[in-house]
Amino acid sequence: MGKNIIVKTEGLTKQYDKTTVVDNLNLEVAEKEVFGLLGPNGAGKTTTILMLLGLTEPASGTAKIYGFDSTREPLKVKRLAGYLPEKVGFYETLTARENLRFIAKLNNIGYAESEPLIEEALKSVGLSDVADKTVNKFSRGMKQRLGIADVLVKKPKVAFLDEPTAGLDPEGINQIIDLIGNLPKMGTTVVFSSHRLYEVQRVCHSIGILSKGKMVVQGNLDELGRDALAEGRFRIEVETAEPSPQLVKVIKKIKGVSKVEVKGNQLHITTDADLRAEISKAVVESGVALIQVKIEEFSLDDIYMKYFHEAD
Amino acid sequence: MLTILRKELADYFTSIRCFVLFILVIAASFVAIYAAYNGIREASIDPGPVFIKLFTVEEDLPSLTILIALLVPIIGVALGFDAINGERSSGTLNRILSQPVYRDSVINGKFLAGIITMAIMIGAIILIVGGYGLRMIGVPPGPEEMIRIFIYFISAVVYGAFWMGLAILFSVIFRNLAVSLLFPMAIWILFGIPASIFNPYISFFVPAVSDSIGAQLMIARISPYFLFEEATAVLLIPIWRGAAMWTSTTGSMLPNPLSLDQSLLIVWPQLTALLALTAVCFAISYIVFMRQEIRST
Numbered sequence: 001m002g003k004n005i006i007v008k009t010e011g012l013t014k015q016y017d018k019t020t021v022v023d024n025l026n027l028e029v030a031e032k033e034v035f036g037l038l039g040p041n042g043a044g045k046t047t048t049i050l051m052l053l054g055l056t057e058p059a060s061g062t063a064k065i066y067g068f069d070s071t072r073e074p075l076k077v078k079r080l081a082g083y084l085p086e087k088v089g090f091y092e093t094l095t096a097r098e099n100l101r102f103i104a105k106l107n108n109i110g111y112a113e114s115e116p117l118i119e120e121a122l123k124s125v126g127l128s129d130v131a132d133k134t135v136n137k138f139s140r141g142m143k144q145r146l147g148i149a150d151v152l153v154k155k156p157k158v159a160f161l162d163e164p165t166a167g168l169d170p171e172g173i174n175q176i177i178d179l180i181g182n183l184p185k186m187g188t189t190v191v192f193s194s195h196r197l198y199e200v201q202r203v204c205h206s207i208g209i210l211s212k213g214k215m216v217v218q219g220n221l222d223e224l225g226r227d228a229l230a231e232g233r234f235r236i237e238v239e240t241a242e243p244s245p246q247l248v249k250v251i252k253k254i255k256g257v258s259k260v261e262v263k264g265n266q267l268h269i270t271t272d273a274d275l276r277a278e279i280s281k282a283v284v285e286s287g288v289a290l291i292q293v294k295i296e297e298f299s300l301d302d303i304y305m306k307y308f309h310e311a312d
Numbered sequence: 313m314l315t316i317l318r319k320e321l322a323d324y325f326t327s328i329r330c331f332v333l334f335i336l337v338i339a340a341s342f343v344a345i346y347a348a349y350n351g352i353r354e355a356s357i358d359p360g361p362v363f364i365k366l367f368t369v370e371e372d373l374p375s376l377t378i379l380i381a382l383l384v385p386i387i388g389v390a391l392g393f394d395a396i397n398g399e400r401s402s403g404t405l406n407r408i409l410s411q412p413v414y415r416d417s418v419i420n421g422k423f424l425a426g427i428i429t430m431a432i433m434i435g436a437i438i439l440i441v442g443g444y445g446l447r448m449i450g451v452p453p454g455p456e457e458m459i460r461i462f463i464y465f466i467s468a469v470v471y472g473a474f475w476m477g478l479a480i481l482f483s484v485i486f487r488n489l490a491v492s493l494l495f496p497m498a499i500w501i502l503f504g505i506p507a508s509i510f511n512p513y514i515s516f517f518v519p520a521v522s523d524s525i526g527a528q529l530m531i532a533r534i535s536p537y538f539l540f541e542e543a544t545a546v547l548l549i550p551i552w553r554g555a556a557m558w559t560s561t562t563g564s565m566l567p568n569p570l571s572l573d574q575s576l577l578i579v580w581p582q583l584t585a586l587l588a589l590t591a592v593c594f595a596i597s598y599i600v601f602m603r604q605e606i607r608s609t
Binding site: 055 | 315402404406408409
């Protein structure tokens with residue numbers, strides 16, 4: 001689709017004490033998309049992000065961001081990339097603004113330039129009114145949001161967020177997820193790791209699932225969903241008052257229906273296309289009371305569980 | 313690196329830790345002034361320049377030089393023990409390292425900021441004692457004394473830098489704050505014990521040692537504490553000829569004050585050794601830090 005690949009790893013491998021944490025990983029992230037890096041704890045998500053940022057040296061393979069090798073040219077990469085660590089920390093005795101100012105200075109952003117940037121970043125995470133309070137008075141959620149502001153201050157081309165929602169309450173999670181969803185509009189590509197599937201599904205365009213350091217699957221979320229759920233087919237659920245064997249026979253005769261399962265009052269029908277209209281017509285004509293027909297939507301859980309079991 | 317240096321300095325000066333250390337420094341200066349005040353009235357003091365005696369004379373209370381030899385390691389360790397692992401455990405280290413800065417500028421900035429802070433503290437003690445002393449005795453220091461005091465100041469800062477380097481080294485190696493505080497403290501206490509205590513044990517394994525004062529000195533000189541004491545004595549007590557006094561066969565002669573260059577000639581090895589120890593400590597922490605994994609978990 002002519003997408004611009006800006007984050008790319010080739011055969012990325014990392015070992016700690018002879019355990020392979022990241023194993024021959026190939027990853028691609030296109031510009032201005034939100035990429036979700038999924039996987040259980042210890043799958044190598046954090047290590048992958050660290051290697052992409054040049055904070056950890058890979059045993060073999062390369063990680064490139066905008067064509068810059070993360071291991072060889074870490075400073076160039078760090079100028080383009082923002083990073084929110086999993087356990088984000090600030091200088092507790094400094095105020096939120098001072099913390100951000102320090103980061104701006106480290107990025108060689110002059111005072112005149114940095115003040116509006118800091119103001120903007122604090123505003124976008126909703127911390128403007130506590131900007132001059134010291135960080136030790138901040139709650140976990142506020143610190144996490146300040147962490148995002150910290151990434152935004154340097155206006156990164158690509159932001160790596162490691163478990164940005166870990167340990168937050170539902171409201172906090174929503175705020176952060178909304179923020180992440182807005183980043184591509186501001187020209188920032190986002191790579192974030194998480195194991196909360198729901199939030200990944202809400203904002204991500206593409207995902208990659210890691211397991212034991214290996215990329216199990218990666219790609220566009222919609223396609224993956226369809227694949228995972230029914231090998232590219234549709235599943236329609238029909239709930240009736242009392243399904244008769246006769247009805248099942250009728251439905252099976254509809255063109256495109258490949259399988260019908262009866263589960264109590266429900267029929268699970270696998271089809272090649274969206275046949276809801278035909279099926280409901282058949283049910284009504286057979287004289288059985290129709291309660292509801294719905295097409296089963298995939299959830300990320302399905303994708304995750306499917307590929308995850310395959311990996312085992 | 314300047315940004316980090318400036319932030320570290322600001323951190324030090326606003327911290328409670330530094331405030332406590334400054335109080336300690338001021339208290340020590342007054343103890344030293346009192347000791348000098350009492351000591352300098354004694355008629356039986358050695359010949360030589362008077363002003364410089366303010367720093368070394370003691371009566372009832374320890375002199376300034378002894379206080380500095382005790383205080384400086386505490387200051388050094390207090391400034392350095394959480395330099396790296398403190399940042400690591402608060403989660404700020406990986407945030408800073410993900411910014412476009414060289415990794416060494418973090419540790420260099422911290423080390424420099426510590427040295428500057430220490431220099432200010434030691435300078436403050438010397439100036440307080442010198443200033444009050446001047447009011448008290450009314451004898452101004454000569455140029456040679458000024459230079460001696462200045463060299464003493466530099467060597468005290470280097471001595472402090474050694475302890476800070478040691479503390480930073482442990483803070484790079486150990487993730488736990490308590491461990492990185494205890495280790496340099498333990499080493500400080502170990503070196504603070506006069507080396508003569510160990511002589512029986514050493515001579516048990518190496519019998520030749522107990523016969524030779526030279527060999528005993530060699531062992532004592534492993535300790536930076538002893539090196540600094542020697543350097544101090546030679547620099548600030550012009551008649552002092554270092555440990556050579558004991559071994560010299562002309563010891564019965566009445567000693568005259570040495571000139572500055574002669575004193576310097578005697579302490580040159582001590583000063584070099586101190587500097588080398590500091591450099592080694594810092595170099596090891598530098599290398600370990602540069603190769604270390606950043607992961608906080």
